[in-house]
Amino acid sequence: MTALSPSIVWFRDDLRLGDHPALNAAIHRGGPLILLYIREKDAARKPGGAKRVWLHHSLQALKSDIEDRGGALILRTGVAADVIDALIKDSGARAVFWNRRYHEPDRDRDAAIKEALTERDVAVESFKANLLVEPWEVRTKAGTPYKVFTPFWRAAKDGMEVSDPLPAPKKLECVDKVLSAALDDWSLLPTQPDWGSKMLNHHTPGEAGAIARLTDFLDGPIEDYAQGRDRPDKALTSKLSPHLAHGEISPRQIWDACKDNEVTSRKFLSEIGWREFSYTLLFYNPDLATENFADGYEAMEWDHDDQAFEAWTKGQTGYPFVDAGMRQLWATGWMHNRVRMVVASFLIKHLMIDWRDGEDWFWDCLLEADLASNAASWQWVAGTGADAAPYFRVFNPFGQGEKFDPNGDYVRQWVPELKDLPNKYIQQPWTAPDKVLNAAGIELGRDYPEPIVDHKQARERVLEAYKTARNSA
Template sequence: MAVIVWFRRDLRVHDHAALYHAVETGEEILPVFVLDVRQEKDGQSGRKSQALFSALRSLQGNLADLGARLVIKRGEPAEVLAELAKHFGADKLFFNREYAPKAISRDEQVAAELQRNGIFTQTFKDMVLHEEGELLNKQGKPYVVFTPYKRAWLTLPKDKPFPMPKKLRAATGLESYPSDLIPALGGQGSAKEQVREEELYGERAARRRLGQFLDTQLAGYKLQRDLPAVDGTSRLSFALRTGTLSIRTVYHSVLERMHQMSGPQSEAAETFVSELIWRDFYQQVLFHFPHTVEQAFLADYEQVEWDDNEELFRKWCTGQTGYPMVDAGMRQLNQTGWIHNRVRMITASFLVKDLLIDWRKGMNYFAEQLIDHDEAANCGGWQWCASTGTDAQPYFRIFNPVSQGEKFDPDGTYVKQYVPELAHVPAKYVHKPWTMPELLQKESACMIGLDYPPPCVDHAISRLIAIERFSQAKKLGNK
């Protein structure tokens, strides 16, 4: 008999719950990845798809090193897995749990189909350190405010990483079974290009990046994480999103380093652990409140009056708002498929509180562009910025794009990297170039309205309008 191990958001062989337990059965192993044809589409999501394919290619090689070939099949998971179980005589299906609404529905369908065919199905906690049912308040309900959730989270013991199998006993006939190919880069990527991409996005790359973060960034994380011009963040979001790195491995690696630290360095490590807690928090919020992928967590703010201004939305998407910090962030997103976390908040706040555009439009645009897109984190982050989610503060959480830039990018290094029109603008004016005297604009080769756009809205006015609209929505909701 054989155990099917269904890989999804866990594209690794180190510290893999389902793979470890499958090996522990002593039965043959059949590793499977079901390819969604939508992941191959061209256009805005092309960069994200290619990053995923690179991580998948890395998994394929790592499994081969352990003695098992990864079977890749296009189609509906329930049908594909049932067919594979029948062909190989597999009597078990193991996979790691996911918590987004569509993923839960898909997994329930798969489990039901395979159980109808006599296949034992078992799932495992792997994507988070604590699942939704492990952390409930005294009333037995989920936490909806982060701080008490964090306090409870910190009191619970954490699972240790699972050892990597030394060898896999592959299912009989696996080598000769027909498998679909992983799409090549741009449809025609060379072997050399594919290796380079795996070095960026594969499991080895993720483990190498973790080591680099622990050695060079962790100690200064608290101070440097908000500076977009500095490599001060972990840059592990893609690895955690695709599972080329386990959350257990990250947590325990940081904890081990933390025990060797004291003072500000220890506080920096604690700050990073808080970010891991936010990740778990948003997963459990999405699980308990699946409506939040489409609706405000706080129902009152479904009444907010949004402006449907497509021209302003286009300027935001393309980084042409006239606010340098916003424009730099959006251009970074469009060019790289990633955006610094502080700048994510600045750009999101600007769309909602300055342009008064529905947060869902921004959330969906990020979902299309981000290679590290995680539905729970994206939804939770956007609702936090929009003040429609948990722990909302509509009157205080309005980021000033100028002062945010001056505080976190004081000399304009980040802005100038992505907005080259401002390359010669003095630091004094780089976050408010429209205030430059005309002579200085000429000297800086940055004429406002010609080389770089003027502000598309007045932040001070938009802020007041946003406060009024949220106030009106709250009044309507209380009626």
């Protein structure tokens, strides 16, 4: 019997073995495998610092999982088409499998690779793996993509048939002696090791870590998620976003795990739906991270204040709820979603700094750094996006703290210099009498900054700027 030629399975944002359609198809084809991850030189947007930290550990975990099954993960750097061509030439591979991506530059590269390989009689197959519904699967009755989340998600659920997740293979037969780069040679970890290593105190990258995180969430916090998800002082969110961004778990696996408790899971699954909606927006608007989605805002005059931006990035704005969030982000590579909205609103609408500067900072600091979700969410807050918060909605940074961190526990955790302030003043330390500040060992301007802007004046300023921009559009 003639031995089957090898198949290449190209891993991208799908660093798992379970529910991996491309891997499953290659195994069913038969023949030995080349399990490949490419550090693409021609990537449209390079991963930020925090995402590189996660990627290192995620690839390390995937490599170990593959080796436990008798296989090998091949790491290469270069232009993807060239890397794949070289592997085909060296190995005699006659099939390439991958799971689909949705950002236009990635799609264009994939399409060009597929066309070139098909012309040479190399089979190429791609699969849906990282979304429940692909962007072209959900459209309005007029045949256009949805621009509002609620009808999008309603239509998606109505037409969605979610099949059971695919099991992880128990054994992997791979081609012997394929050259691979060493992961450590990629220098994904930061030159300041404390920054990267401390992030991992809060997370466990890899497929096993993702499944454990989901299991822990479903075993308890999800019961209170609908009512308590806006409370950053409580551990009620799943923290699955970095795992989803790297494909260590699939939306189908999450959906399947939640199906036995549909009522309790409904609100949580709607957040998975927001991720799906964000990818639809990105698919039809590839410049979502750099161009306003909605018309009428290009004339907005942003304030390019480097000093104010630096204060925001370092959590030194004088608004404790904002500062707690920014310090949490820097320390852990993650931030609670309610706080994300508040810190984004503060940058855009209190400091009048372009939302793109904030999106770029999050891109560098978030472990998940998901292009679709990050861009869509920043535009939502800015009022420039799809189904966005209206431009005149300006989050009150201390009011949000008083409502969602009523005992100040979140602020005390991340802004410890304020820990001895009474609850009454923890969100507005500038209102505390001198004797209260003295008792807490705080001198504003020395131990903790005065507010860098006045809330009322900032609100009036930005509303006027938005009105002017819209009137001139």
